[in-house]
Amino acid sequence: MVPSHRPRSTFALVLASVVALVVAIGAPAAIAAEPTPPPPNETGTPTLATLRSNLETAGREYIAAEEKLNLSKARQAELQTLLQQTEADVVRLKQNFAKYAGEAYKTGRVGVIGAMLNASSQDNFLQRAQALDRMTQRDQGSLDRLSEAKHKATATKSNIDQEVAEQVAQTAEMAKRKLAAETALTAAGGGQRTSVNTSGAATAKPAPRNSDGSWPKESCSISDPTPADGCITPRTNHALNEGKAAGFNWYVSCFRSGGDGEHPKGRACDWAAFSGGFENRSAGGSNRDYGDRLAAFFVKNASALAVMYVVWYCRIWHVGTGWRTYNSAGSNCGDDPAGDHTNHVHTSIY
Secondary structure, three states: OHHHHHHHHHHHHHHHHHHHHHHHHHHHHHHHOOOOOOOOOOOOOHHHHHHHHHHHHHHHHHHHHHHHHHHHHHHHHHHHHHHHHHHHHHHHHHHHHHHHHHHHHHHHHHHHHHHHHOOOOHHHHHHHHHHHHHHHHHHHHHHHHHHHHHHHHHHHHHHHHHHHHHHHHHHHHHHHHHHHHHHHHHHOOOOOEOOOOOOOOOOOOOOOOOOOOOOOOOOOOEEOOOOOOOEEOHHHHHHHHHHHHOOOOOOEEOOOOOOOOOHHHOOEEEEEOOOOOOOOOOOOOHHHHHHHHHHHHHHHOHHHHOEEEEEEOOEEEEOOOEEEEOOOOOOOOOOOOOOOOOOEEEEEEO
């Protein structure tokens, strides 16, 4: 009887050995797998934190001023059209009134009284009286419309003057913010003019705006679709999707808790210049070309996507200043790939 049970015991031992072997093989494979490099550590010196804060403020206020300027120009254009129509009404009403005044001068009050006295009957007299009353009301209405048209034209001109004053103020505000950004960059050791070719960059679909053309107020309300665990704003999500639609599908990380800048607000993304993640080395060859094209894409579509600034390879494009050098790490370009942004492209959205 004992031998009959041995095959079952043998099978069980073999099965257990196979399971143990599979587990043993699987465990080292998981450990040996290369983890995705973590998002770059963009923190640094207090000077760098101040720079980012100043650039964010300058970018945000510059776009807000530009927004007000564009809205004011649109309102001015509408008012100019209204003024032209109103002035045409004034001219027409003046011509009608001049014609009426000439006729009144020819007939005078005697002509009116004569018309009444020449009535052939009581009914005819009443008819003439009613007709004269309607003429008086018509003529008074013409005078009222002329007065109203003149008042409207005066008010419209005043509103146009207010819009012009608003445009002067916002233009000055934009110049102020541009100077603030340039001053911040210079204080951090950068700020020299530079450039990136954007001629071959794709065109992005504009982010949604309000009916008057302004940017809607947004909060960090969308779950971050990148491996980062957090939230981003709808506009940041739109910019992220447009970047991917343009073919930039390598590793991206947006939200990061803590620290300064726009990452904790869900308004910034870091686009790795390496397909596998943020390698701790400067991009070169096709990797740098990828970063160049990605930076050019966001700069070309800055107005459509509400981009405040883009940082790439020791350079920064700021909405108020254009391309400038960016000495974030306080060293030679590339000594600190994360701080110098030579291993990833940073985008900040309004």
